[in-house]
Amino acid sequence: MAPETQNPKHGTQNPKPETSSILILGAKSDIARAIAHHYAQAGHPLYLAARNAARLEADVSDLKIRYGAEAQALEFDATAYESHAAFYAALDPQPEIVILVFGLLSEQEEADKDWAKAQAMLEANFVGAASILHPIANAMEARGQGTIVGISSVAGDRGRASNYHYGSAKAGFTALLSGLRNRLAKKGVHVLTVKPGFVDTAMTEGMDTPAPLTAKPEQVARDIAKAIKKRKNTLYTKWMWRYIMLIIKNIPEGIFKKLSL
Amino acid sequence: MSHSNWGNYPITDATEHRFQPGMNPSELNGYWIPRGMGRCYGDSSLGDSMLSILPLNRFLAFDETTGLLKAEAGVTYADLLETFVPKGWFPPVTPGTKFVSLGGAIASDVHGKNHHKEGSLSSHVRSFELLLADGRILHCSPTENAQLFEATLGGMGLTGMVLNVTLQMKPIETSLIALHSIKARNLDELMDLFEQYNHVTYSVAWIDCLSKGNKMGRSHLTVGEHASLEQIAGTKHAQNPLKLPPKKAIPIPIYFPNFALNNLTIKTFNFLYYNRQFKKEKKSFVPYEGFFYPLDMLLDWNRIYGKRGFTQYQFVIPPENGREGMREIMTRIAQKGLGSFLAVLKTFGPQDSMMGFPTKGYTLALDFPITKKLFPFLDELDELVASYGGRIYLTKDVRMKPEMLEQTYPRLGEFKALLKELDPQQRIRSMQSERLRIHE
Numbered sequence: 268m269a270p271e272t273q274n275p276k277h278g279t280q281n282p283k284p285e286t287s288s289i290l291i292l293g294a295k296s297d298i299a300r301a302i303a304h305h306y307a308q309a310g311h312p313l314y315l316a317a318r319n320a321a322r323l324e325a326d327v328s329d330l331k332i333r334y335g336a337e338a339q340a341l342e343f344d345a346t347a348y349e350s351h352a353a354f355y356a357a358l359d360p361q362p363e364i365v366i367l368v369f370g371l372l373s374e375q376e377e378a379d380k381d382w383a384k385a386q387a388m389l390e391a392n393f394v395g396a397a398s399i400l401h402p403i404a405n406a407m408e409a410r411g412q413g414t415i416v417g418i419s420s421v422a423g424d425r426g427r428a429s430n431y432h433y434g435s436a437k438a439g440f441t442a443l444l445s446g447l448r449n450r451l452a453k454k455g456v457h458v459l460t461v462k463p464g465f466v467d468t469a470m471t472e473g474m475d476t477p478a479p480l481t482a483k484p485e486q487v488a489r490d491i492a493k494a495i496k497k498r499k500n501t502l503y504t505k506w507m508w509r510y511i512m513l514i515i516k517n518i519p520e521g522i523f524k525k526l527s528l
Numbered sequence: 529m530s531h532s533n534w535g536n537y538p539i540t541d542a543t544e545h546r547f548q549p550g551m552n553p554s555e556l557n558g559y560w561i562p563r564g565m566g567r568c569y570g571d572s573s574l575g576d577s578m579l580s581i582l583p584l585n586r587f588l589a590f591d592e593t594t595g596l597l598k599a600e601a602g603v604t605y606a607d608l609l610e611t612f613v614p615k616g617w618f619p620p621v622t623p624g625t626k627f628v629s630l631g632g633a634i635a636s637d638v639h640g641k642n643h644h645k646e647g648s649l650s651s652h653v654r655s656f657e658l659l660l661a662d663g664r665i666l667h668c669s670p671t672e673n674a675q676l677f678e679a680t681l682g683g684m685g686l687t688g689m690v691l692n693v694t695l696q697m698k699p700i701e702t703s704l705i706a707l708h709s710i711k712a713r714n715l716d717e718l719m720d721l722f723e724q725y726n727h728v729t730y731s732v733a734w735i736d737c738l739s740k741g742n743k744m745g746r747s748h749l750t751v752g753e754h755a756s757l758e759q760i761a762g763t764k765h766a767q768n769p770l771k772l773p774p775k776k777a778i779p780i781p782i783y784f785p786n787f788a789l790n791n792l793t794i795k796t797f798n799f800l801y802y803n804r805q806f807k808k809e810k811k812s813f814v815p816y817e818g819f820f821y822p823l824d825m826l827l828d829w830n831r832i833y834g835k836r837g838f839t840q841y842q843f844v845i846p847p848e849n850g851r852e853g854m855r856e857i858m859t860r861i862a863q864k865g866l867g868s869f870l871a872v873l874k875t876f877g878p879q880d881s882m883m884g885f886p887t888k889g890y891t892l893a894l895d896f897p898i899t900k901k902l903f904p905f906l907d908e909l910d911e912l913v914a915s916y917g918g919r920i921y922l923t924k925d926v927r928m929k930p931e932m933l934e935q936t937y938p939r940l941g942e943f944k945a946l947l948k949e950l951d952p953q954q955r956i957r958s959m960q961s962e963r964l965r966i967h968e
């Protein structure tokens with residue numbers, strides 16, 4: 268397994284009791300659903316938030332029937348910035364763990380032709396994330412506890428021709444998370460950056476991704492839960508992506524620019 | 529990407545799309561076919577493009593007092609069991625593997641070991657929502673869109689995509705099966721035993737197909753009921769009567785070489801299997817898992833047949849021709865020596881549905897590795913089966929001729945006409961439906 272960097276200050280602190288509530292932002296994606304199942308099974312109450320929340324009602328009944336879990340569907344739009352503060356303040360009780368899963372990926376070629384597509388990726392993946400984390404970080408800082416988990420991407424580790432709008436927004440998000448970690452670590456708030464590589468989801472449908480490098484959403488969920496418990500800073504999933512990205516990041520730019528990646 | 533179903537034959541290049549709510553299949557290019565877990569043996573869920581129901585896998589509503597369940601069609605039997613056995617409910621009809629979806633089970637109108645008492649899945653489905661080729665969604669039940677309801681149960685996905693199902697579950701008191709296993713020396717003895725135990729809910733026989741002469745039909749009959757609390761009182765299991773069986777699975781990581789399964793290995797296997805029970809009869813309480821899903825513990829056991837793949841030949845023949853027909857067919861199989869690893873005999877009660885497989889009689893299922901000699905031989909068997917008034921199961925089929933289908937499914941014309949009416953362009957097609965010329 269990969270040697271994960273431990274946060275020395277909080278490495279031994281106890282995990283939350285099982286009753287702590289969890290907010291999942293962008294609850295419709297396959298990864299989000301796997302996370303919801305994982306925590307519902309363990310008995311945590313859940314807030315499931317996404318656009319067109321009516322569609323989440325099926326998940327709410329599913330989690331209740333399968334695990335007897337308490338879950339609530341909430342309307343949330345990552346780019347309706349002005350709604351974010353009120354959205355978060357209205358949650359009662361306030362969630363102990365916030366997991367930000369939403370993201371938007373369009374074909375790079377289409378984004379190259381159509382600025383609106385590029386802009387939408389930058390907004391949802393970066394500005395939207397920064398906007399909703401604003402009230403969350405403040406509230407958790409004031410309470411002196413809480414966990415923020417951001418699902419960023421290995422695509423943010425280095426800009427590539429095939430997905431640089433998505434990648435740069437995720438790079439921004441990764442930097443935002445590390446900044447928040449730096450700010451909040453002293454206040455007892457844990458910030459976890461998750462960088463999935465290939466995941467077998469609707470997002471990667473039709474891409475013939477190599478099996479050994481492709482994680483199932485359930486595995487991503489398990490890895491995240493473990494990383495939360497151990498208060499890790501950065502999680503690559505599957506773990507080998509840490510090394511793949513290490514290599515990719517270290518290719519000299521003179522060579523890198525000639526590669527088709 | 530290349531795809532195949534459980535028999536690893538045929539292998540085809542096709543695109544698989546994940547179904548998402550709101551998706552309109554009329555926007556797909558070319559022909560498409562619904563797909564579940566790919567546990568049919570042949571080409572029923574293969575086609576140009578395949579629309580997977582698996583992303584729709586939520587339980588929508590459950591009434592704890594009546595056992596009425598509404599679930600999305602991508603829910604698997606494994607999900608059903610894990611969720612509802614601990615609550616005291618069991619699927620009313622279950623196939624021999626739990627790795628199938630509800631949608632797939634409806635499309636094949638699956639049967640279990642209880643058909644003679646409780647019918648096929650169609651007897652327990654109250655309603656479903658069906659997505660048609662043109663994007664319309666219709667609610668179907670015995671009273672609403674009744675013809676479509678009937679045609680979809682056993683219609684091999686050709687009427688449209690089942691999105692969700694309302695199903696009557698069956699109450700159980702424990703997760704154990706009260707099992708009674710009896711050895712039969714030959715086919716006659718087995719048939720007598722089937723009659724004698726006809727009142728028991730579940731029954732199935734495992735036959736050694738290679739024994740000949742007066743040993744032909746040498747077999748084990750196992751019959752069972754869900755054990756009651758009273759039956760297991762005082763045992764350790766009574767402390768947690770609805771406990772799920774432990775999850776243990778043995779993966780088969782590689783394809784076996786083709787020579788691994790030959791007559792000698794099968795003979796040895798069958799000999800050991802027959803003789804594992806020394807006594808003529810044995811009664812015991814066993815977890816439901818081993819009783820209903822004996823092969824699920826060997827994950828990917830289909831790889832035992834090697835890369836050439838295999839098929840399952842399953843037919844039913846009416847009771848009046850049962851003994852004679854079975855004897856003749858089994859004699860042919862034993863003579864031919866094409867090697868059947870598994871031969872399973874069950875009985876069906878009366879049923880007469882449009883495309884559903886079960887009709888009153890005996891059903892035998894045999895696995896065969898794909899070889900050059902196989903298909904001509906199965907064509908011969910088809911003739912025999914048809915001559916005894918029988919038919920074969922579409923979800924296991926990979927090679928039947930259209931004439932055989934025509935001859936043995938008397939309501940095929942009605943089905944074809946309905947498909948034309950529903951979908952004039954006939955956009956929903958599988959490799960199987962084209963092979964069987966269902967759209968002509």
Ligand SMILES: Cc1cc2nc3c(=O)[nH]c(=O)nc-3n(C[C@H](O)[C@H](O)[C@H](O)COP(=O)(O)OP(=O)(O)OC[C@H]3O[C@@H](n4cnc5c(N)ncnc54)[C@H](O)[C@@H]3O)c2cc1C
Pocket residue numbers: 533534561562563564565566567568569572573581601602622623624625627628629630631632633634635636637638639640683684685686688689690691823923924958
């Ligand atoms: C080990 C083993 C044991 C078995 N035992 C039995 C048994 O005892 N009794 C029995 O009856 N069968 C048995 N089967 C067969 C199996 O139950 C059927 O083939 C079943 O249909 C497989 O379901 P699936 O989800 O894998 O569907 P697939 O194999 O993917 O598809 C099967 C058919 O269902 C259609 N379909 C799938 N989903 C939908 C949907 N949502 N809406 C409409 N159509 C759909 C497909 O188009 C296709 O025609 C067994 C199979 C195996 C591998």
